Amino acid sequence: MFSSLSHAEETLQPQEDGKEILTILNWSDYMDSEVIREFEEMYNVQVKEVYFETEDLRTDMLLRATGKKIDLVVCNDIAIRAYAKIGWIEPLAREEIPNLKYIDPRWQKLSPESQRYGVPYLWGTTGIAYRKDKVTTPVKSWKALFQPNEELRQKILMVNDVGDIFGMALKLLGYSANSTDPENYEEVEKLLVSQRPFVRNYGYISLDESSVLVTGDVWMAMIYNGDAIALMEYQPSIEYIVPDEGGNIWVDYLCVMQSSDNKKLAAKFINFLNIPKNAARIAVSAYYASPNKAAEKLLPEDFLNNPTIYPSQEVLAKSEIYLPLPVNITKMKNSILSRILQK
Structure with a gap:
């Protein structure tokens, strides 16, 4: 830094x-x-x-x-x-x-x-980009990213953004991305702990031919839609979706x-x-x-x-814009992510 x-x-x-x-x-x-x-x-x-x-x-x-x-x-x-x-x-x-x-x-x-x-x-939106030539099962839900199949072990890239990680995990669990219930975040922590062995890295993806999604070192990533399109120029097997639960509109x-x-x-x-x-x-x-x-x-x-x-009106209707959260929730999110990153 x-x-x-x-x-x-x-x-x-x-x-x-x-x-x-x-x-x-x-x-x-x-x-x-x-x-x-x-x-x-x-x-x-x-x-x-x-x-x-x-x-x-x-x-x-x-x-x-x-x-x-x-x-x-x-x-x-x-x-x-x-x-x-x-x-x-x-x-x-x-x-x-x-x-x-x-x-x-x-x-x-x-x-x-x-x-x-x-x-x-x-x-734009936050969603999932994946290699359709590598991933064998259909990707429709955030479950594919947060509760991945064994083939994705060490093949996932997560953005290093506490808002996106927790917001989209909350969507998978059926809650609002702007939940203020501490118990919801305890559930998210369990989800992230179970996902951790499948995550190669927490960071932002490079947008050139050396990108891990282009080279195949990573098969699936949480990503912003424009970044996914930029990578499709180098690798046409990359697909982008906003999952069925909805995503983030930013x-x-x-x-x-x-x-x-x-x-x-x-x-x-x-x-x-x-x-x-x-x-x-x-x-x-x-x-x-x-x-x-x-x-x-x-x-x-x-x-x-x-x-x-x-995106379609249907996708927009299911997606959310992040709102400011109470200080106690923000601190809780940061503490949880810090523990996850240390694992």
Whole structure:
């Protein structure tokens, strides 16, 4: 972790060419480089991306000196609520972002905080990717991942995200992904203990030809839908599903940091990204659905009709968006996962 943070801080050193620098804290491979280049040319500025690998690492980076140099951060609704509460992010200057008019209100209004502080960027689902040429039984339920067959011993990859692990395990057990009942989490712990011998690793999957799902070192993974599609380019035997119990619907937002000295430039950048043609290009390059309604009209038909990208209403109805949980439940989840990872 600390080497990643140190590297991030090195990349944030001032440039000598005098150009204004807009720095974005983002997931890797999550923003179209050509769209960025066009913005740089239009405004004669430099856009610099700094990457985080996990939600926790993003928060750690913002806590350190790195955070003082970040202008924009990509985060979900739960993080927006937390960051707004401690004063890290700035309320939107809506008058400076006229292209907000293109955003679908259902994603803008998930919470008062997301409406006040964030601009929806992309949305997607959490599900299962598996090698259909390796896995011999049909994959329809979260049971395939959490109560796997013997053939999957040491062949499973789980995301290292406490929300996804517990949320989807709760769905399998018949509970809400946002359960506040401690007894439900005791059941999840038993489930995760029994699953542990089948898990090769807890982490985030690489998205190139060396990915363990492409090479066959892993046959099944908890994954985000766009990542699954990216891997299908290298290995057509990869299949993605949102299980019958439903999955997680997530939305990522762009937020302006309160400490930024480039708030007006940040607003211009957000507005530029939401020009419909740019929002469409970003969606296609990342393999995720756009919250920009005008952009949807510009997307290729096969993209719009791909159920991995735009799931059916039936799938959406069974899936849940994560909500903030009581402190005691959050601590319980973290303690359980820590015990699991030590096994």
